Amino acid sequence: MSSFPEDLKYAATHEWVRLEEDGTVTVGISDHAQELLGDIVFIELPQEGANVDAKQEISVVESVKAASDIYAPISGEIIAINEDLIDAPEVVNSSPYTDGWFCRILPNDEAELEELLDANGYAAICE
């Protein structure tokens, strides 16, 4: 069964968001998303320094079976990317909520987080 940590917010397009203490957010894809994709073989990471709008395409994940777009769950500046995923994309399969993070965003407006789903709301759309 997929896991849906309670401390995260989720986009309907299967990204998760964690608000950090410094006001930035960490972004990744959900356990449910990695399960659907299956073995991930390439990740085109977001561009560091880019200013992105919520729901803007920021990354592409290629699994053996399919290619999938990843969207920014919140507007802001991409201030860090997880370069380890370039050589070890399979980490997203094994640890989607920890080592498999994609990027960190400095949000333009933290209030946008309220528009995202909580764990229960997201789990419901994954059924």
Add this chain to the structure above:
Amino acid sequence: MGLQTPLYQKHLDAGARIVDFGGWDMPIQYQSLMDEHHAVRQHCGVFDVSHMTVVDVDGPQAKQWLQYLLANDVAKLDEEGRALYSAMLNEDGHVVDDLIVYRMSSGYRLVVNCGTREKDLRWMDRQALGFDVSICERPDLAILAVHGPESIDKVCQLLPEVLAETVSKLGNFRATEADDWFIARTGYTGERGLELIIPNEDAPDLWDRLIATGVKPIGLGARDTLRLEAGMNLYGHDMDETVSPIAANMAQTIAWEPKEREFIGRNAVEQHLEQQKQGLLPELTGIVLEERGVLREGQRIVVEVNGEEAEGIITSGTFSPTLKHSIALARIPIGSTNCRVDMRGKLSPVRIVKPNFVRFGKKVFE
């Protein structure tokens, strides 16, 4: 709910993710497609392919009819137990289906695709008019494919001694019958292996015994990556009723001799061969992408032919777990150079190779 094979419960027990495949509820993968793929290349795995359609053909004119029905010539099956891969063509010389035909102790056994079952049976019935043949579908039979370097040893451990002796000595594309069991050295992975066509009621027990000897269950996901690495066509993707076998890398499966053998579609495919020589009919070839990215079915290919830009298309594409880069089958014009694939709007250069990527666990193209 779709149709279920006698092993459906076994798949659930093994943690399979079930998908619809041509109306059947089939396991796409158990835990990881990648692990399943490597298990077959390095050790041994078992596939439930009971969804495929088994058709027994018998009667005084069985041979004569199959020589008319199929583009390959069953006259090559000069001994019991020999197997042959063939296209079944329509009058336009396009592919109705691809299949394996075995010579049995009495008559012949055909294994055709599951997605084409009704169409094939209708086609065969129609083409049998005027021939003294019986065509009998065998839904009472299950098929387990056991493939990988250790497969034959593993299966033989489970068989009675005399049968094990026979099976261990089977040559490629040879089969043996033992009562209502049929065991063939055929498959769809590019590895050594066996296909066991057995009564439905025997399938769950054989499955359990294979798993108990350490054979891994393999889903249809890895079946697809394995067959594509082996450069084998998939019906409905690499060829169908709109495609000539000449444009699907199947010319060598057509028996042109003897010239007087009239098989369905013969005149048309002879013309296709001429057209291809003149550059008017494309070919199915292999392509490899050695940089990052995955080639996918339907992606557009841009090539140069005699200095002019032309197009082709990917018919099957995947990431190759063995080679760690992407491979594909593609239909492109004869004489193509400077081949590029349109991946999400960006043209990436790819290399054209023979459509055969991996055999017996090793890279085979240059």
